[in-house]
Amino acid sequence: MVLEIKNISKNFGGISALTNVTFSVGEGEIFGLIGPNGAGKTTMFNMITNLFSPTSGEITFADETVTGVKPHLITEKGICRTFQNIRLFPQMTSLENVMVGGHCRIKSGVFSSVIRTKAQRNEEGRLRETAKELLELVGLSDEIKTAAENLAYGQQRRLEIARALASNPKLLLLDEPAAGMNETETASLFDLIKKIQARGITILIIEHDMPLVMKLCDRIMVLNFGKKLAEGTPLEIQNNQAVIEAYLGSEEDEESA
Numbered sequence: 522m523v524l525e526i527k528n529i530s531k532n533f534g535g536i537s538a539l540t541n542v543t544f545s546v547g548e549g550e551i552f553g554l555i556g557p558n559g560a561g562k563t564t565m566f567n568m569i570t571n572l573f574s575p576t577s578g579e580i581t582f583a584d585e586t587v588t589g590v591k592p593h594l595i596t597e598k599g600i601c602r603t604f605q606n607i608r609l610f611p612q613m614t615s616l617e618n619v620m621v622g623g624h625c626r627i628k629s630g631v632f633s634s635v636i637r638t639k640a641q642r643n644e645e646g647r648l649r650e651t652a653k654e655l656l657e658l659v660g661l662s663d664e665i666k667t668a669a670e671n672l673a674y675g676q677q678r679r680l681e682i683a684r685a686l687a688s689n690p691k692l693l694l695l696d697e698p699a700a701g702m703n704e705t706e707t708a709s710l711f712d713l714i715k716k717i718q719a720r721g722i723t724i725l726i727i728e729h730d731m732p733l734v735m736k737l738c739d740r741i742m743v744l745n746f747g748k749k750l751a752e753g754t755p756l757e758i759q760n761n762q763a764v765i766e767a768y769l770g771s772e773e774d775e776e777s778a
């Protein structure tokens with residue numbers, strides 16, 4: 522297993538955002554994390570990337586404990602994420618945004634950056650080539666010089682994925698990548714995520730677009746009120762009575778609200 526989550530709990534003051542959640546993700550899998558609003562999905566991503574530390578429990582990545590490891594070191598170990606709210610540098614070009622994402626793989630230090638040694642220029646050249654290749658992968662080859670703020674919404678989401686890939690992750694966490702996308706954009710997102718999987722990258726995805734989740738994921742875990750409600754293949758999840766009730770319940774709540 523690439524990622525093992527063991528009995529993770531997280532309390533924010535009096536709120537139990539996660540309670541004793543255990544699951545694992547196998548190498549090369551696309552694993553879906555679903556559940557009603559406020560179920561604890563983003564909190565789980567924040568635990569894995571150690572943006573917040575868990576109240577209790579353990580997380581291992583490639584058989585190594587990563588609980589308590591600083592976020593930038595987590596990236597170095599090979600875990601990278603995108604955020605629910607797009608976090609690009611708006612005035613930088615697409616190419617520059619992706620190059621920033623690859624910066625953690627640069628070895629040259631401050632001194633060589635200042636005097637721009639040959640080694641440093643070579644490294645920057647490699648970074649630029651990788652960034653171009655990733656922009657091609659996500660379908661943004663024609664927008665290399667476009668400032669991120671001038672890209673269409675769906676393009677910005679794909680740029681975020683390219684930037685995350687620039688850190689050369691083994692595990693990619695995608696937080697609602699289809700949010701705000703139209704049907705055509707969602708269809709091309711599906712193809713993109715499959716291409717990323719074909720590169721041998723394991724994917725953990727939070728997504729509310731159920732048709733996309735069911736088509737895309739190898740396995741799915743459902744969270745409800747911070748607890749694991751169910752885990753299984755898309756077919757098992759669709760036929761799980763507790764899951765059906767949790768979703769119908771939340772829809773009825775929304776209707777009566």
Ligand SMILES: Nc1ncnc2c1ncn2[C@@H]1O[C@H](COP(=O)(O)OP(=O)(O)OP(=O)(O)O)[C@@H](O)[C@H]1O
Nearest residue numbers: 533536537538556557558559560561562563564565
């Ligand atoms: N930093 C925080 N401080 C206090 N409470 C928090 C914090 N982050 C999350 N929570 C609470 O933890 C619970 C789970 O939130 P979380 O954002 O993980 O849910 P989610 O499943 O990702 O929801 P959504 O689908 O709406 O994004 C919620 O009750 C939320 O208010």
